[in-house]
Amino acid sequence: MIWEVFRQEQAGEYHTHCGNVHAPDREMAKQFAAVQHGRRKPTNSLWVVPRDEVGEITGDDVAFGGTTDKSYRWATTYRTTGADASEVVESESEQADAEQGRGDD
Amino acid sequence: MDLETVKDRAGPRAFSPADDLPQEYREAATRMIEFHANSEIMGAYLERPFIRQAPSIDRKLAFSAKVQDEIGHGQLLYRAAESLGVKSREQMLADLANGDGKFLNCFHYPMESWVETPMIAFFVDGAAMRRQATLRRTSWEPYAHAMDKVCFEEGFHVKHGEDILQELMTGSRKERQLTQEAFEKWWPRIIQFFGPTDDDSTHHDFAASVGLKQKSNDELRNAFLDQYIPKARNYGLEIPDEPRIRERDDGTYEVEEGDLDWDEFFAIAKNEYEPGRDQIGGRRAAQEAVQWVRETIDETIARGHAPRAAD
Numbered sequence: 048m049i050w051e052v053f054r055q056e057q058a059g060e061y062h063t064h065c066g067n068v069h070a071p072d073r074e075m076a077k078q079f080a081a082v083q084h085g086r087r088k089p090t091n092s093l094w095v096v097p098r099d100e101v102g103e104i105t106g107d108d109v110a111f112g113g114t115t116d117k118s119y120r121w122a123t124t125y126r127t128t129g130a131d132a133s134e135v136v137e138s139e140s141e142q143a144d145a146e147q148g149r150g151d152d
Numbered sequence: 153m154d155l156e157t158v159k160d161r162a163g164p165r166a167f168s169p170a171d172d173l174p175q176e177y178r179e180a181a182t183r184m185i186e187f188h189a190n191s192e193i194m195g196a197y198l199e200r201p202f203i204r205q206a207p208s209i210d211r212k213l214a215f216s217a218k219v220q221d222e223i224g225h226g227q228l229l230y231r232a233a234e235s236l237g238v239k240s241r242e243q244m245l246a247d248l249a250n251g252d253g254k255f256l257n258c259f260h261y262p263m264e265s266w267v268e269t270p271m272i273a274f275f276v277d278g279a280a281m282r283r284q285a286t287l288r289r290t291s292w293e294p295y296a297h298a299m300d301k302v303c304f305e306e307g308f309h310v311k312h313g314e315d316i317l318q319e320l321m322t323g324s325r326k327e328r329q330l331t332q333e334a335f336e337k338w339w340p341r342i343i344q345f346f347g348p349t350d351d352d353s354t355h356h357d358f359a360a361s362v363g364l365k366q367k368s369n370d371e372l373r374n375a376f377l378d379q380y381i382p383k384a385r386n387y388g389l390e391i392p393d394e395p396r397i398r399e400r401d402d403g404t405y406e407v408e409e410g411d412l413d414w415d416e417f418f419a420i421a422k423n424e425y426e427p428g429r430d431q432i433g434g435r436r437a438a439q440e441a442v443q444w445v446r447e448t449i450d451e452t453i454a455r456g457h458a459p460r461a462a463d
Contacts, residue, residue, distance in 0.1 A: 059165020059293050119210055120217040122307035125315040129386040132278060132379045134285035138307025145304075 050076035052084050053094040062094050162363030164289035165296045169235045177362050181292045182238040189229035190248050190255035196222035197435045198259050214312050225302050232294040249436040251423050258341050260420045260428025267330045271338035273313025279345045279376050281306050291363030321387040336392045344417050346373040377405045
């Protein structure tokens with residue numbers, strides 16, 4: 048049985064997928080995950096999830112973000128003047144990164 | 153975990169559903185996050201009519217995107233609140249409908265005209281973002297994670313709201329005058345967004361001591377005034393004479409609390425302000441009107457058909 052493994056590096060951070068292990072049950076999966084994924088990289092917590100229990104949807108199944116031009120929903124579209132609050136600047140820069148990652152113009 | 157241990161360990165994202173937490177913490181966190189979730193929903197309902205009233209197709213698209221986002225934030229936050237095990241999402245939505253659920257003061261006031269939209273979409277959202285940015289460091293991890301996504305999206309709302317303000321304040325003399333009037337009407341409410349001064353805040357001390365709240369009402373109000381008074385002036389808005397606001401030598405602001413209507417504020421806080429009751433009733437009617445949609449979804453799933461999301 049295959050178990051997908053998610054590692055959280057520090058308390059409060061997100062568990063992110065880091066690989067999988069072969070194990071007959073949940074307890075063994077946890078032990079194998081600790082050995083294979085928890086030893087070298089910083090690890091606060093690991094989740095193991097049976098692969099069959101993971102639902103997946105991909106870009107082939109659905110158009111993530113839609114099929115039309117949605118530039119109106121990004122901060123980067125609006126040209127305002129004067130210094131912005133730091134959290135607005137941060138949000139806009141995260142949006143600009145996401146825009147690049149999605150490959151939008 | 154007892155309360156003393158919680159206070160010792162209280163730090164950013166310190167506690168998760170895996171922790172055994174005392175009832176006092178769970179209840180305080182539920183109250184805070186439920187209030188936040190309710191506010192997202194009530195804000196969305198306040199702005200919804202302006203999808204129809206938007207003056208151009210671009211504004212219409214942006215407004216509908218924003219309203220959609222706010223409803224999504226409400227859903228994220230109900231999940232974060234629900235994960236405390238005190239109240240279910242259904243209970244919170246039912247309480248909001250029956251008038252027991254509390255939400256932000258600004259969303260109890262009706263919004264009648266397009267010139268009022270930047271008062272919410274720029275100033276109130278800007279104020280909310282000041283606060284939400286600090287809550288990325290709250291001690292309830294699911295709340296902090298919800299704030300990551302909310303803050304990511306919210307930059308668009310503030311910039312779009314500011315863009316509307318800029319357009320109005322570079323428009324005709326009548327547009328500028330009506331916008332100034334709307335600003336004067338909303339300004340005291342926006343100052344009250346952050347609640348009463350620290351001395352009069354009931355819940356602050358406990359919420360701060362367990363790491364739920366990161367900044368006090370006064371600190372947040374200061375941070376808001378510091379950023380948004382120059383913004384307002386930049387677009388040619390005049391700051392109203394009342395409430396009197398004095399800048400101290402250290403750059404912080406002192407708001408003359410007596411100039412604000414606290415009777416109205418506390419009536420709102422108890423859901424006893426009449427226009428606010430209309431807002432609550434309007435949302436309840438909308439919830440009831442789409443009951444058939446929820447039932448259809450349940451029936452469809454029961455018949456074994458997979459639901460599909462819209463674009």
